[in-house]
Amino acid sequence: MLVVDNLTKSFGGLRAVDRCSFSVGAETITGLIGPNGAGKTTVFNLLTGFYRPDEGKVLLQDKDITGLPPYRIFQQGMARTFQIPREFKEMTVMENLMLAPTEQSGERLFDPFLRPLRVRQQERSIANRAVEVLDFLGLQRLRNELARNLSGGQKKLLELAKTMMIKPKIVMLDEPGAGVNRTLLKRIVESIERLRDEEKTTFLLIEHDMDFVMRLCNPVIVMSEGKKLAEGEPGEVQRNKEVLEAYLGGQYVAVDG
């Protein structure tokens, strides 16, 4: 599904991502873990076009998407969520969702005047899809609520909901579980699994909550200091010596050295 090859990105003298290579299989829920500063979020930003890589390639279903602008990458079917939700605060939940579908006729300046019927028809079907998504995630009551009034956990769900509007090939979730209470967390986990099973969506997610990772992800990729350190089943990775070192001591050794 997704192949990352030799990806490199430096900020000043710091190599945040250093010849990082890995691949994500179709219809998996792949976890991307690693200590703070390992370069996980930078990888996300490189994959989604927010940063341009210095070197390396990103292939989405064998198609080279390296260095494309973010909107083009989204249009290719790669969606993401943010660690800190970036909802459109002054817009309603419905509007937040209805923004996502690509190629909307009504987004062309003249279509609302020249093709009002087509625009209205599309709006209706997009709205229906949005209602479906909200029902799926159990957010239907919040339809006309301004997004800024949602709780932290609901905002996380809203992030996921936005990606569902386009039936993406792959969704990248940046810490979907952080700061979410147990009940909502359960709902997020179930939603992700259902989406994989029913919609055949592939997931790549960054997470610090190990419970969450162990329960949901397979395989798990471990990053440290901008590189892939290990990959495997969750249990396997957890027992990996190098991984333990990276989490517990590796970094400090690196600092001392």
Added chain:
Amino acid sequence: MEHLVGILNYIVFFAITAGTYSILSLGLNIQWGNTGLFNIGIAGFYALGAYTSALLCGLPPSAWEGRTFGGFQLPFIVGLLGAAIVSGVVAMLVGAPTLRLRTDYLAIATIGIAETIRLILTNESWLTNGVWGFQQIPSPLYKTIHAATSAYLKGHPNLPVWLHDLISKSYDWFYLVLVLVVLFILYLIMERLVRSPWGRVIRAIREDEDATSMLGKNTFSFKMQALVLGAMIMGIGGSMYAHYARFISPVSFKPLYGTFIVWVMLILGGSGNNKGAILGGFTVWGIWAGTDFLTKYLPFTSTQSASLRVILIAVLLEVILLWRQQGLLPPKKHLFSQK
């Protein structure tokens, strides 16, 4: 009764100006109110519209004029459209290098271009007559309406004074209707756009541009469209002004009248709300014109009181920002109802 007609005639004059300003405010609303584009060079696009319209519709250069160009005597509607196109093209040139950068760069570029335009208007006499400006810009249908009213007044020499005064101002009434019609059409277009999916995208850009591009929107293109559209509307405002004032010169397009006051109008009326933009136009121009009367009763020289008015408007802006940031009419929540 004469007194009343005098006031009425003044109100017409007032409403024409306020309506013209409301057009500018509506243009700024699509740029700033909805897209978050910081344009502080409104005066530039306003001036471009006015001068383009004057060049297209005005008289050929006369012997005493410095210019050697323009004066095609084309119909008003050509001038209006030409004004919109020229302002739009210039906006595109300003936007192309700056819209990919942070918001502040657009602000710097727009204020720069507005001043540049004013200097060009002042100095390129072959095109603009320099500081002398354009005179005798024809008003649409002026001759027809003027001839009809004169004929009527001649035919009825015994009309009461107030009726005579009222009828003699027929043209102003006509122009007021024209301004209001243009304003209303632009309002309808803007309303439809803001409610459309296109409007949804630009409102999202206002809130978080990066997140919008991560949702598959080419934000540069949308920002460009909003900038150009707003500038075209400002150009139309310039054209409406030129054909009513009949005389324009670079002095008419200084930042205070051309830019600052329009910002106050939009912010007071309600940034992000088209009705608010228009309400702000009429309210602020009302305060501005009203204080002109008051200054007579103040113990200051006219220069002093003119500056006082500017201070008053500035204080008004501060008051809004402190106590009613959303303006008189806050942006509407776009509700969804299942049909």
